[in-house]
Amino acid sequence: MQTLISPSLLAADFMNLKADVEMVNKSEADWFHLDIMDGVFVPNISYGLPVVEQISKIATKPLDVHLMIVDPDRYIEAFKKAGSDLLTVHYEACTHLHRTVQNIHSHGMKAGVSLNPHTPVSVLEDIIQDIDLVLLMSVNPGFGGQSFIENTYSKIEKLKALVAEKKTELIIEIDGGVNLETGKKLVEAGADALVAGSFVFNSENPTQTIADLKQL
Numbered sequence: 111m112q113t114l115i116s117p118s119l120l121a122a123d124f125m126n127l128k129a130d131v132e133m134v135n136k137s138e139a140d141w142f143h144l145d146i147m148d149g150v151f152v153p154n155i156s157y158g159l160p161v162v163e164q165i166s167k168i169a170t171k172p173l174d175v176h177l178m179i180v181d182p183d184r185y186i187e188a189f190k191k192a193g194s195d196l197l198t199v200h201y202e203a204c205t206h207l208h209r210t211v212q213n214i215h216s217h218g219m220k221a222g223v224s225l226n227p228h229t230p231v232s233v234l235e236d237i238i239q240d241i242d243l244v245l246l247m248s249v250n251p252g253f254g255g256q257s258f259i260e261n262t263y264s265k266i267e268k269l270k271a272l273v274a275e276k277k278t279e280l281i282i283e284i285d286g287g288v289n290l291e292t293g294k295k296l297v298e299a300g301a302d303a304l305v306a307g308s309f310v311f312n313s314e315n316p317t318q319t320i321a322d323l324k325q326l
């Protein structure tokens with residue numbers, strides 16, 4: 111399977127968001143990665159439901175929504191209505207993660223679970239058969255443009271071993287500090303999907319940068 115590429119609009123030009131959404135539409139990207147931050151779970155506030163809703167009106171690819179918010183159950187229905195296709199919540203933000211995953215599925219969305227860099231993949235042992243995607247954070251969540259944390263490669267290997275042991279299938283997505291160099295090693299380690307924000311939107315030619323990532 112070719113690597114799935116999910117450009118993060120956190121690094122887009124918010125004064126020209128429509129143009130950046132159209133660029134991603136025309137590119138080889140597979141999804142739109144939308145980072146929702148509440149200023150509580152992470153020390154930053156990004157954008158919210160009205161922006162997601164507007165993006166969904168012109169996006170021609172699935173919306174991969176990454177919720178960095180506490181108690182995400184309160185907003186599952188709202189993100190479905192705003193156009194989310196895949197909703198990822200943080201393990202660290204959910205008291206009743208299994209219920210949250212059921213809630214996401216009952217709203218007709220794919221369910222992802224994200225782990226902070228310090229959270230071991232072993233915490234997924236009893237949820238892994240119920241989810242569609244694991245999002246491994248390769249930076250501490252909250253900001254774009256941070257340096258990649260190297261232990262992510264070994265976490266992918268541990269996650270793949272857990273997936274095999276549980277005889278299940280899911281997408282392994284990596285988020286933070288992805289560029290051609292880290293991306294190549296991530297794919298070699300077993301990543302299925304790569305999120306890239308600043309590497310794409312700060313490049314001279316974002317469409318070509320997405321195509322280069324797609325070749326990995």
Ligand SMILES: O=C(CO)[C@H](O)[C@H](O)COP(=O)(O)O
Pocket residue numbers: 118120121143145176178249250251252253254255256285286287288305306307308309
């Ligand atoms: O979830 C995120 C931050 O919390 C972003 O998706 C991630 O940081 C992407 O940005 P970059 O590619 O610039 O590291």
Ligand SMILES: [Co+2]
Pocket residue numbers: 118143144145176285305
């Ligand atoms: Co993200």
